[in-house]
Amino acid sequence: MPRLTSRHGTSPFIWCAAIICAIISIVVIFGGIVVFVGYMVIHPRVPIISVTDAHLDFLKYDIVGVMQTQLTIIIRSENDNAKAHALFDDTVFALSYEGKTIAYLKQDEFEVDKERSMYAHFLVQSSPIPLNPTMMQAIDYAIKQDVITFELKGGSKTRWRVGPLGSVKFECNLSCELRFRPSDHSYIPSPCTSAHKH
Structure with a gap:
């Protein structure tokens, strides 16, 4: 008896899907190469946020056990990169006393120019x-x-634009103590920075 054979050609839909996937893969690979080369050329430094100064404006504590306070805190956002602007976003800090959060510090998205x-x-x-x-x-x-001590924790998400196709993202985080003298409300300077310690 003769054997019956059947041939099924590849569907045009499958060919189209394969071509589209190949094109997407090439675009993704090319984009990755562009971002990597841009990163190597720009070689951005991790941005730095730090407390540069502060002041204990007001502190009231009564025998009932209720405290009220007001502080001024100055935070610097630094972009040491010479070839790209840095964008800072989701900037939030929590100020606490003895583990109890007493206030949040928030800042809208902003950009810091080169250097x-x-x-x-x-x-x-x-x-x-x-x-x-x-x-x-x-x-x-x-x-x-x-000497009264407050804790400051939080940070900011930052990124540099690397060419037209992508950006390099970093996170800057602070976790430090802010110390003040209740007698004259002055700030006792101490390191409070997101910079890596060497």
Whole structure:
């Protein structure tokens, strides 16, 4: 008996899909190469955010165990890259005392030019803060020692444009203590920066 054979040609739809996938792959690879070459040419440094100055404007603490405070905090955003502008976005910091968040510092998206810095002045005013016994002991001790400490944590998402097809993204994070003297409301300078320590 003769054998029956059948031949099924490849569907034009499959050929079209394969061609489209190949084109997309080439575009993605080419775009990756462009971004990589641009990054190597620009070789951007990681941006830096840091607290440059601060002031304890107001501090009130009563025997009932309620604290009110107002601080001025100056944060510098620094772009050391000589060949590209830096865009800072999602900039949020949390200010806390003895683990209790008392205020948030937020800033809208902004751009820092090549080899430039930008300063943001934050006026942080808290609502009346009820203190638990541990916090009451801490603030009593702080006033006796004439040093009160707040914690500042947060950061910003940054990116550089690398050519027309992409950007390089970084995250800048702060986690530090801000110390003040209640007697004269002055700031005790200490390192507070996102720069990597060597």
